[in-house]
Amino acid sequence: MNALDTVSRRSLLTGGIATGFLLAFHLPLRAAVNEPVQPKDTTDGKFAPNAFIRIDPEGVTTLVMPQVEMGQGIYTAVSMILAEELDADWSKVQLLHAPANEKLYGNPIFIIQATGGSTSVRAFWKPLRDAGASARAMLVQAAAAQWGVDPASCTTSKGVVTHKASGRTLAYGALAAAASGQTPPNNVPLKDPKDFVYIGQPFKRLDTPDKVNGKAVYGIDAIVPNMKFATLAQCPVFGGKVGKVDDRAAKKIPGVRQIVVLDDLVAVVGDHMWAAKKGLDALVIEWNEGPNAKINSKAIWDDLRAASAKDGVVAKSTGDVAKGLATGEKFEASFELPFLAHATMEPLNATVHCKPDSCEIWTGTQIMARVQSEAAKAAGLPVEKVTVNQHLLGGGFGRKLEPDMVVTAVRIAKQVEGPVKVVWTREEDIQHDVYRPVYRDTIAATLSGGKIVGWKYKITGAAIIARWLPPAFQKGIDIDAVDSAVNVPYEIPNVHVEYVRAEPPAIPTGFWRGVGPNNNVFAVECFIDELARKAGKDPVEFRRGMLANSPRFLSVLNLAAEKSNWGQPLPARVGRGVCLQPSFGSFIATVVEAEVDEQGEINLRRATSVVDTGIAVNPDTIVAQVEGGLVFGLTAALYGEITIEKGRVQQSNFNDYRMLRINQMPKIEVHVVRSGEAPGGIGETGTTAGPPALRNAIYAATGVALRRLPIDRKLLAAGKKA
Known part of the structure; x- marks a missing residue:
């Protein structure tokens, strides 16, 4: 009998933290990080003025997170903005x-409900502040009505409304019912940044303690009653199908319960992961590899290079580039970046x-x-029947x-x-990824x-936006692919x-x-x-000469030069x-x-970043994100490459898709510039900065x-240009 069979649903739900059962992330600031069940978003007896805020009669304030937490600290940042x-x-x-x-909860930049592109704070900055204000x-109106005073004579702080003249106070919880009857006002004045209490403070991440002590629960940790485990093998050739399956040996493995054969994959279901994995290893599968079995990296690169010789769709044109390219001494170059896998520490x-x-679904x-x-399409159900x-x-x-992983x-x-x-x-994760394109x-x-008087730049690569968000793909332009190419920081009179x-x-x-900038910033x-x-x-002086009208760029460049001992x-x-x-709307050197x-x-000795990302909601998180991004980008520059042979990915695990190791880490310094501008994005800036800075x-x-990329050590040893 499965051990979970003996556990009642009620006891599982009330004691779920101990069993590792989680349906959502519910985070009281001074209590256990994870509770087992997604609390229902009920408004019974609560003040619920908008999609983001709930206040109950006891004064507990629940903040609804529109973006997901994947290590970037967004739950902390969102709570700071709303609470402020x-x-x-x-x-x-x-x-x-x-x-x-x-x-x-749609992301205002993407329109759809999505977390990505370093957009969380910059997209929700105004909506969240408006919601909180x-x-x-x-709440002030409700208190003023009860006291019979002008709302303008009241102040708020730490969940309490105060009437200064009389010294009377009411906690938000006591006002919850009355506030629910108030009409939401329009265009409420927002705080002056000089009055911020939370924003700008280096708050520690709310999820860190339980990630350290092991209480945090990820998708891979979800456990539900009577659950079985499965792992799978997909055709190693892209687009291939299942031919024959001999499952006799697999069925003899203790704990194996079922073999699922679909057109493009085979899954083994067992009582636990080990049984499923051993059963999968025991399968004998013949694959129909299909027409893609001859695809290889050489052919892909040959096709890409041939395509790059063609004329493209014009994404930007200022001045007279033909005249600019006819003025002065002309130089040409081409830059190439490989396929990359994501290799997240939590496999799919x-x-x-x-x-x-x-x-x-739990994921x-x-x-x-x-x-x-x-998932509803895959299940053949109406959307409202899928949770x-x-x-x-x-x-x-x-x-x-x-x-795709959930659909599968x-x-x-x-x-x-x-x-x-x-x-x-x-291995399945790395060899069946959705890869960063070759460029x-x-x-x-x-x-x-x-x-520089003339600049002609051409990007050749896949159009991810055309597939992922078709309405944003207009006139043949992939707005992601040209990001940081159409808005270079330098003053160049003739650009195409x-x-x-x-x-x-x-x-x-x-x-x-x-995304797109990790290609264009490099080139x-x-x-x-x-x-x-x-x-x-x-190189620094050369850049300074083209930044006369870009004070924020010039400022971060100068400070980065100073802090890194440039010229010494x-x-x-x-x-x-x-x-x-x-x-990403930030200014980074x-x-x-x-x-x-x-x-x-290569020995990485030191990395110094200066960041002007506007108002720094949580400087501690900004530093951490730049540090992590630098590690991610430097890893890609040194080792990152997915290669294809006979229609299949050749890399399979961290032995041949290497990560930067702890003994290779450089000293990293991140300096955050104080700014009153609206926030920019930060989660990916270090990733885009690391490779070109290292190459230079x-x-x-x-x-x-x-x-x-990746860096060819043989060329460096030979002293030749790539």
């Missing part, structure tokens, strides 16, 4: 993850219980409403902006009686008087930017942390360094490289210091101008 304008008592705040509801005004997973008339996703709708329970994500990085789990669960947790092995960028530029859509055959492509900043050398100028002597084969980027030995091996450090140390 609400003037809530921080000690009485708890969090509730929003349900699937695009009308109420409106609710606060209603979803727990699903399919019944004839309903489907319930961690960046696109809750889309998962609900796609998605949101979990913490053990890394997203864009991979969980796709619903639903397809398997339809064949299984009772709930089943479907878990991908690391090729070609640039032609002219120098005259030590400045083109985009060529080139889809790799059969290889699924999607967003990867840093632009690497070529800027080459042009600086051609002009006989220091270095040992032989050690260099500093700089990167300046306009990505980064300097990497690196050493290259005679064999081409290598260029300074060796004179080798690498133009392709």
Whole structure:
């Protein structure tokens, strides 16, 4: 008998933390981080003025989180923004993850309910502040009506309304019922930043303690009564199908309960993961590999390079680029970036219980409403019959902006009686990812008087937006693919930017942390360094000369140069490289210091980033996100590459898809600039900054101008240009 069979539903729900059962993330600030069941978003007896705020008669304030927590600290940042304008008592705040509801919780930038693109704070900054201020005004109106005074004579602080003249006070809980009868006011004045109490303070992440002590529960940890486990094998060739399956040996494995054979995959269902995994290993599967079995990396790159020779759709054109390219000395270059996998520490997973008339899902996703709708299609049910329970994500990085893992789990669960947790092995995860596209960028530029006078830039690569958000794909332009190419920070009089859509055959492509800018920032900043050398100028000084009308960019560049000791002597084969980027609505300058030995091996010595992201909601999180992004980006620059042979991915685990190791970590310094501007995005800026800054450090140390990632150590050892 399954041990969970003896546990009543009530005892499981009330004691779920101990068993690791979680349907959602519910976070009282001074209590256990996770409760087992998604609390119902009821408004009975509560003051619920909008989609984001609930206040009960005891004064407990529940803040509904419109974005998902996947390590970026957004639950803390959202709670700070709402609590700030609400003037809530921080000690009485708890969090509730929003349900699937695009009308109420759609990301204002994407329109759909999605967490990604470093948009959470910048997209919700105004809506959340408006929600908090409106609710606060209603509470004040209720108190003023009870006292018979002018609302303007009342103040709020820490969940209490005070009438200064009489010294009378009422807590928000006591006002909840009366406030519910107030009409929500329009255009309530927002706080002046100088009056912020929470925003701008380095608050510790609310989810950190329970991640340290092991109480935090991710999607992969979900346990429901009578649950079975499954793992799967998909055809190793993209688009291939199942041929024959010999499951006789698998069925003899203790704990194996069922073999599920679908057209493109085989899953083994067992009493526990080990049984399912051993059963999968015992299967003998013949695959019909199909027409993609001859695809390889060489052919993909040949096609991409041929496509890059074609004219593209014009994304931007200012001045007269033909005249600009005919003025001064002309230089040309091409830059190439490979496929990349996401390799999240939490492998793909979803727990699903399919019944004839309903489907319930436990997972961690960046696109809750889309998962609900796609799961409904797979289950053959109306959307309202599908419930998605949101979990913490053990890394997203864009991979969980796709619903495919949940759709697959639903397809398997339809064949299984009772709930089943479907878990991908690391190998299946890496070899059946939705990959960062291969890109090729070609640039032609002219120098005259030590400045760039003509700039022609062409991006060639897949159009993720065309698939993921078709309404945003207009006139052949993928707005993500050209991001940070059409808005370079430098003053160049004649600029022309083109985009060529080139889809790799059969290889699924999607967003990867840093999205379009991780391609364009690399190409632009690497070529800027080459042009600086051609002009006989220091790379920082060269950039300064093109930033006269960009004070925020100039400020972060100057501070990064100062903090990194730019221009100070270095040992032989050690260099500093700089990167300046306009990505995600923030202003970031980064300097990497690196050493290259005679064999081409690289020692990361130091990384310095200066960040102007507008109003820093939580400076502590900003520092952590830049640090993590730098590690992610530097890892990709040093090791990241997915290669294809015979229609299949050759990499399979961290042995051949390497991560940066702790002994390779450089010293990282992040400096956050104080600003009164609206917040920008921060979660991906370090990822986009690391590779070009490192490449430029290598260029300074060796004179080798690498133009392709990952870094080729053999070329560095030979002293040749890539």
